[in-house]
Amino acid sequence: MLLLRKTIFLASIINFGSALEMKARGKTSEAIKWLIGLQPKTARVLRDGKEVDVAIEVPVFFTR
Numbered sequence: 001m002l003l004l005r006k007t008i009f010l011a012s013i014i015n016f017g018s019a020l021e022m023k024a025r026g027k028t029s030e031a032i033k034w035l036i037g038l039q040p041k042t043a044r045v046l047r048d049g050k051e052v053d054v055a056i057e058v059p060v061f062f063t064r
Contacts, residue, residue, distance in 0.1 A: 041056060042054060
């Protein structure tokens, strides 16, 4: 009887740990999506002494 209780207790602890891990993974995914949403869409660069807004997708090459 004692062995059965220990087995049930161990199984419930493992299930509880798995549930906590799944919750943490979900929150991590949400946090990463939120951080990606903070990425700027445009950049302000100096060209010929003037500030110009450029889309991030456009590559910017530095010439000196």
